[in-house]
Amino acid sequence: MFFKFVKPFLQNYQEIECKKGEVIYYQGDTPQNIYFVHEGIVGLFHITESGKETFLRIFTSGSVMGHRSYLAKEQYHASSVALEKTSLIVISRDECERICLEEPQLIMNLAQIMAKDLGSIELRMSGLSDKSVTKRIVDSLLFLKLRHPHHIWTRKEIAEYSGSTFETVTRVMTQLTELGLIEKQGRDFKIIDNKKLISYKD
Amino acid sequence: MFFKFVKPFLQNYQEIECKKGEVIYYQGDTPQNIYFVHEGIVGLFHITESGKETFLRIFTSGSVMGHRSYLAKEQYHASSVALEKTSLIVISRDECERICLEEPQLIMNLAQIMAKDLGSIELRMSGLSDKSVTKRIVDSLLFLKLRHPHHIWTRKEIAEYSGSTFETVTRVMTQLTELGLIEKQGRDFKIIDNKKLISYKD
DNA sequence: CGTTAGTTTGAGGCAGATCAACTTTGGTGG
DNA sequence: CCACCAAAGTTGATCTGCCTCAAACTAACG
Secondary structure (H helix, E strand, O other), X not given: OHHHHHHHHOOOOEEEEEOOOOEEEOOOOOOOEEEEEEEOEEEEEEEOOOOOEEEEEEEEOOOEEOHHHHHHOOXXXXXXXXXXXXXXXXXXXXXXXXHHHHOOHHHHHHHHHHHHHXXXXXXXXXXXXXXXXXXXXXXXXXXXXXXXXXXXXXXXXXXXXXXOOHHHHHHHHHHHHHOXXXXXXXOEEEEOOHHHHHOOOO | OHHHHHHHHOOOOEEEEEOOOOEEEOOOOOOOEEEEEEXXXXXXXXXXXXXXXXXXXXXEOOOEEOHHHHHHOOOOOOEEEEOOOEEEEEEEHHHHHHHHHHOOHXXXXXHHHHHHHHHHHHHHHHHHHHOOHHHHHHHHHHHHHHHOOOOOOOHHHHHHHHOOOHHHHHHHXXXXXXXXXXXXXXXXXXXXXXXXXXXXXX
């Protein structure tokens, strides 16, 4: 857990609570803070000129967020939205700068996080032009549900994560239910046959 | 230029020459070195199980490469291929580790590079499900050609950068030629009307 | 000047988006 | 606690952008 490591160096920070749907920062804004997710789930979404949203990253208990824009010295390229009730630790830019100088290991950790994120987004991007929607949706169901078994992922969120539409997500999920690989439970769903699901090809 | 900054700290390194088409490291390999591009152009390509290639990043005079896998402590997730005659500076992992400890600013620089790369790949990914192929190919033509005006980009490379196929690239380029926005010159092409090309919608 | 890698063009098909109408779910406030 | 309603999900019909396959052409290099 990243925050545990940072905490000893902090002189001041504040803790805030966000309710479901609340926006933590907006695409286009200038970064003022770095955030740690203490409890909850936050999604990073990019929205294009035409209004299409893409679900880029998940921040979860223990994650840092806002660091990319801070380190790149850029505006936020996407918005952070709480997907459920979330508590955050907020650290100002100045405070962050101070700690980075004091403790270089911090940058090392951030670098490793970004290196992994860069790798996984590049693989997702490659999958986007290679795999069928069905395969991508299956991958997303597995990823999202295994990571947060108790969160109810909406069809829209799954669609935006897999690069698809919510109608197609519905269709694929119906198909998977008929095959007994998942089970719908109201708006939620449960993975029944993990193994078959992983190796599922349409 | 990144290398100029690092050079004073180096105790030993070697310089190698790659000819066009030569693979510097393979997807799946375990990282042994960090590389600086001294002169030339290198492409980073990911290849899927089914054989589809994606052109992920360009490394050019002054770029570092191999740092992502090194920092993430992962295998290479993609292959580096020289796109023309290229000279590289090779630095071993050990040497790299030594310098990083000695000079924390190095990690800071790498972090900034990755932060920018992460941002731009996330925007490209978002464009992949939002924009038409035509738009994506136009974007890629602009990006690749403005960055390396003297390099002859193949239709295949443009396709793999834009997430398309070389036949579609050909068709779009023919269309753009007819409109007088670009001009084909053998296998090469020239941008005629930069401004119109930027704002071009099919 | 032959060979190979790269390019062009055409025809055809289909995966998945879009549009539309209807149903279900689950939270909330009376 | 129940009734209501907005938000979320389902399902069907249609349409088209782009990929795929195929075949012929051309540039460039040894």
